[in-house]
Amino acid sequence: MISFHEVHKNYSIFDRDVHALRGVTTDIARGDLTFILGVSGSGKSTLLHLAGALDRPTAGRVEFDGRDLTTLDPIERAHLRRKRIGFVFQSGNLLPQLTALDNVLIARIPSGISSSDRQRARDLLKRVGLEDRIHHRPRQLSGGEAQRVAFARAFLGQPEVVLADEPTGELDTESGQQLMTMLGELRAEEGTTVVIVTHDLSLPGPGHRILSLSDGKILSDERIGENGPTPSPKIATARPLSSEEFQT
Amino acid sequence: MNGLFRLALTNLLVRKGRSALSLMGMAVAVILIIGLISFSIGLRALIAHSMGEIQGLQVVRKGSPDPIISTLDQNLESRLNQIPGVRFVAPEVWHLPLVIENRFSYQDGVDSVVTLIGVDPAKTRSLQTAGIYLDHIQEGRFLEPQDVGRVAVLSKKIAETYKKSLGDSLLLGNESYQIIGIYHTDSVVFDRAMFTPIETVRAVRSLADGFVSTFFLEPTDPELFSDSAKLDALAQRIEASIPDIDVRTPGEVNQQASFVLQKIDTFLLIITILPLVGGALAILNTMLMSFQERVREIGILKACGWTSRDILQLVLYESTLLGVLGGLLGIGIGLLAAEALDHFFLNLDPVTPAWLLITAMGLSACIGILGGLYPAYRASRLDPIEAIQSS
Ligand SMILES: Nc1ncnc2c1ncn2[C@@H]1O[C@H](COP(=O)(O)OP(=O)(O)OP(=O)(O)O)[C@@H](O)[C@H]1O
Numbered sequence: 001m002i003s004f005h006e007v008h009k010n011y012s013i014f015d016r017d018v019h020a021l022r023g024v025t026t027d028i029a030r031g032d033l034t035f036i037l038g039v040s041g042s043g044k045s046t047l048l049h050l051a052g053a054l055d056r057p058t059a060g061r062v063e064f065d066g067r068d069l070t071t072l073d074p075i076e077r078a079h080l081r082r083k084r085i086g087f088v089f090q091s092g093n094l095l096p097q098l099t100a101l102d103n104v105l106i107a108r109i110p111s112g113i114s115s116s117d118r119q120r121a122r123d124l125l126k127r128v129g130l131e132d133r134i135h136h137r138p139r140q141l142s143g144g145e146a147q148r149v150a151f152a153r154a155f156l157g158q159p160e161v162v163l164a165d166e167p168t169g170e171l172d173t174e175s176g177q178q179l180m181t182m183l184g185e186l187r188a189e190e191g192t193t194v195v196i197v198t199h200d201l202s203l204p205g206p207g208h209r210i211l212s213l214s215d216g217k218i219l220s221d222e223r224i225g226e227n228g229p230t231p232s233p234k235i236a237t238a239r240p241l242s243s244e245e246f247q248t
Numbered sequence: 249m250n251g252l253f254r255l256a257l258t259n260l261l262v263r264k265g266r267s268a269l270s271l272m273g274m275a276v277a278v279i280l281i282i283g284l285i286s287f288s289i290g291l292r293a294l295i296a297h298s299m300g301e302i303q304g305l306q307v308v309r310k311g312s313p314d315p316i317i318s319t320l321d322q323n324l325e326s327r328l329n330q331i332p333g334v335r336f337v338a339p340e341v342w343h344l345p346l347v348i349e350n351r352f353s354y355q356d357g358v359d360s361v362v363t364l365i366g367v368d369p370a371k372t373r374s375l376q377t378a379g380i381y382l383d384h385i386q387e388g389r390f391l392e393p394q395d396v397g398r399v400a401v402l403s404k405k406i407a408e409t410y411k412k413s414l415g416d417s418l419l420l421g422n423e424s425y426q427i428i429g430i431y432h433t434d435s436v437v438f439d440r441a442m443f444t445p446i447e448t449v450r451a452v453r454s455l456a457d458g459f460v461s462t463f464f465l466e467p468t469d470p471e472l473f474s475d476s477a478k479l480d481a482l483a484q485r486i487e488a489s490i491p492d493i494d495v496r497t498p499g500e501v502n503q504q505a506s507f508v509l510q511k512i513d514t515f516l517l518i519i520t521i522l523p524l525v526g527g528a529l530a531i532l533n534t535m536l537m538s539f540q541e542r543v544r545e546i547g548i549l550k551a552c553g554w555t556s557r558d559i560l561q562l563v564l565y566e567s568t569l570l571g572v573l574g575g576l577l578g579i580g581i582g583l584l585a586a587e588a589l590d591h592f593f594l595n596l597d598p599v600t601p602a603w604l605l606i607t608a609m610g611l612s613a614c615i616g617i618l619g620g621l622y623p624a625y626r627a628s629r630l631d632p633i634e635a636i637q638s639s
């Protein structure tokens with residue numbers, strides 16, 4: 001679905017270069033639930049942004065369904081994001097001036113909102129348990145509710161992949177758990193590929209993959225089966241370990 | 249309703265105070281623009297109305313800017329009459345009395361100034377264009393050939409200025425004139441005149457019998473009244489056949505007036521640019537402020553698949569809406585204010601035709617677009633990553 005080939009990402013602030021990603025090669029398979037772990041600054045968000053065509057790598061290739069994202073122009077990337085990708089960020093996902101329903105429909109505003117869009121938006125809000133919050137504005141919602149609206153929005157266009165960057169980062173443990181449970185259900189119903197950046201290892205349920213990053217590189221890659229951990233390191237990377245990686 | 253447009257409206261409504269302020273700014277700009285332009289139109293109409301009815305030719309001594317100081321001789325009349333194309337010639341002697349009703353007339357402003365025009369009643373009456381006075385007699389009558397001495401026909405304005413009615417006397421210098429007729433043309437040019445027999449003015453100014461200030465003449469072909477090119481040609485022919493005279497055509501007078509009007513228009517145009525720029529700056533400021541507050545929001549929109557063009561459109565919709573709504577407000581307030589001013593103070597008759605209102609709306613939209621261009625460009629160029637990382 002999404003594959004990274006020797007992806008590097010540098011940011012330059014003033015005259016200093018920050019190497020956010022240093023040669024990441026991996027594959028995110030269709031239908032997978034992938035967690036990305038790592039300490040602050042390890043490059044998790046950067047990886048997610050590249051996967052979602054929100055940014056371009058400094059070197060290497062990111063392919064989305066076989067298409068090299070680096071060859072797409074900004075308009076093509078915007079269209080890709082609108083039609084095939086859903087984003088959820090840590091907080092501030094919603095436009096404060098719009099109701100929950102309108103926030104879910106945001107991607108459709110420029111092209112025109114159809115009644116089936118509207119129906120689907122109501123449907124999704126219902127499925128995330130917010131049927132009585134449809135016309136509330138973000139400041140009338142709790143943090144957990146706001147994140148649920150954000151997920152409803154991410155799923156609106158039946159995207160192939162939903163990318164979430166620490167969606168529970170600002171929630172208490174219980175709301176976080178509820179959100180993850182809800183996400184699990186949505187994912188199962190919609191059959192969507194989901195990638196979640198998180199600090200919280202207590203969240204992952206069975207049947208998923210954990211990719212951990214350190215200093216811009218993949219530190220480990222484990223697949224957890226239905227019956228507990230089945231370590232399958234590096235399988236998905238389909239490439240021999242470099243000596244550098246071996247040391248870390 | 250278009251979704252982008254609705255969101256733009258929502259965004260303006262969310263920031264009510266600020267939107268209201270820039271709406272006011274726009275309104276003030278539009279009021280100024282409408283005010284200035286309708287003032288110009290009013291002035292133009294006033295002048296056109298005043299000039300429009302001068303149809304004949306006026307013969308003066310070469311180089312005289314005004315008939316008052318022009319000196320001609322009665323024997324010119326027959327020479328003028330012989331020129332082909334000239335139908336009728338009427339001599340006039342002009343006088344500008346400085347003391348009226350024992351007051352220095354200029355002292356009370358231009359309204360109190362009276363031009364005393366001595367005419368030959370029989371000849372003036374046979375001028376087609378004398379109709380302007382004959383037709384506008386409101387009280388009494390115009391001069392008749394048998395009128396002699398100090399009898400006068402004057403405008404209603406002069407009568408009002410000096411609080412006179414028909415039958416009263418008006419004192420010019422030491423001479424008292426009996427008012428036998430009052431006319432009202434409603435033209436600033438004609439309503440400054442007072443008519444009396446030509447001999448009377450000659451006597452007052454101690455002039456020789458044959459003295460004439462100006463001849464008023466009319467073409468044989470009435471079509472020339474409406475064809476300024478042909479009238480100009482006739483004027484040139486007369487000037488060519490008689491030395492030492494200038495022949496004024498209404499076109500010339502109009503030209504002078506339109507020259508002044510052009511100057512005024514240029515001046516107004518320059519002044520009009522100021523409120524335009526002011527309005528655009530007000531909108532620019534508003535839009536830049538809201539752009540800075542909404543950086544993250546724009547990042548979210550881009551993450552959701554909005555293109556730069558969508559963002560550009562949204563911001564331009566907002567600024568254009570500000571412009572148009574401000575324009576409407578300005579037009580509303582402007583029309584009310586004009587009514588009020590006209591009613592209570594001035595009698596300027598400001599003219600506000602529909603095209604001006606439409607133009608004002610168009611300009612308002614342009615101001616909005618102009619003021620929104622830069623913020624829209626900035627917003628559309630925003631890097632989504634940086635936008636999302638900003639809090
Ligand atoms: N826009 C940017 N400009 C400059 N440097 C950046 C930018 N975004 C990220 N970085 C740097 O790149 C590195 C990786 O950042 P990234 O946001 O991917 O980390 P992260 O793993 O998501 O961290 P966190 O858990 O704190 O969110 C960090 O050192 C960060 O400072």
Ligand SMILES: [Mg+2]
Pocket residue numbers: 044045046165
């Ligand atoms: Mg991050």
